[in-house]
Amino acid sequence: MAVQKRSHKLEKLARIYDDQIAPVWGSRFGKMLLRNLAVPERGQILDISCGTGYPLVEVLRRKGEGARVIAIDASSAMLDVARRKVAGAKGVFFRTESPLPKLSFADDVYDLVMCNLGLPEMPSVKTAISDFARVTKLGGEVRCTLPLEGSWQEFHDIYREVLVKHDRHEALDRLDRHVASYPTVEDCEAWLRAAGLEPRVEIDEFSLLFRSSREFFFAPVVEYGPLAEWKAIAGSGQELQDTFWYIKEAIDAYFGGRAFQVTIKAGLIVGQKLAREPDLDDDVSTGRVELLESNEVRMPARMAQGSVRDQGTAELDILEIQEVEGSQDIDYGEIALDAFTDGKSRPGHLDRSRSRSMGESPWDGDDLDGGAGGDVDDELDNMATGDQFKPVRGRGDDDSE
16 A cells, blocks of 8 residues: 555546445445544544545535544545545645555544545554554544455355365465455454454445346456455466356356345444553454455456446445446457456367256366357356355555645
8 A cells, every 4th residue: 555656547446446336335334434423523533545535525524614634545546536526625635645554643643533445455454453543542533444254255155166166275275364364343353452442343234236247257346356366366377267267157157147146244343542552462363364465556457347327426325226237338248258367368178169958057077168069158048047056154646735
């Protein structure tokens, strides 16, 4: 999360995030952050990783005239979008600044510190929360949102079955570590206590719906979200291409004719700063892998088409949006099935035509493409639907104003 040098790609990413990802992702978490929030009439508010401005716009609407808001983000392109949303508002100041390795602010300054979905991009969530607490006044509050254990469960189950079926043991270990990186409620409470905060954790559950595996993989919320990590789990080259082919095939076979529903467990962590100083010797290690090990902004090889409606500003009632719609402008027939594997061609042994009887599992036999017959997609359309599925349980310029 280093300060990002301005580029055309980052400007495009800011537009895509605000138009297509925020309405079904960031705004949903942001509404949790606003829940029962007492915005101070006077005092100081810090919005860390404010992105394109939600829930900042709502905080500005609620705050008193004597309150002052500092909003920071490592991307000046994101900040530009946020600035346009709050043009004319008083008492708000933007700074292109990264919270890493630590916030540049003095101790005990802010009455409220908030961070919507910024924690998953921190190399150490425990360290980040402690730093948030450091700049918070005694009696002040830290509020953050992040996805919790159980998010993307349905996809992870299919991924695991594919790896088990094809004896991909090392990849299976990587998948298990990735799944374990999503924190539990107990993890969040331990991080807050270690930072000297009185903890409270709330959970919401919502679903994202996709009409097919293609729409799932090309939806911006996936393509610009966890897809890069999922690809890293599979490996590279032939192994990556084969694994995602099998996953794509399984999703369409099991959920053909009905939406592929993916569950998200959204967490709100709230900590009030008490007089007790944090105990640096507290052992709150959970043995879990941190949410992300890289601070890089990932840009996929292919720019996704829009997958959701342009829902406009932060006043949107996101509770009514539960389906991620595929773009009607995409001719999926012209997109290679392996378009999400860096543009390399599909492996030859997966490029042959195939024939399979109605109702037969996509994993029957070692050669999924053996035999002669019709087009792969035609065959997938004719496969039996989800009754077969029995899942295994288991994110440079000085822009200060």
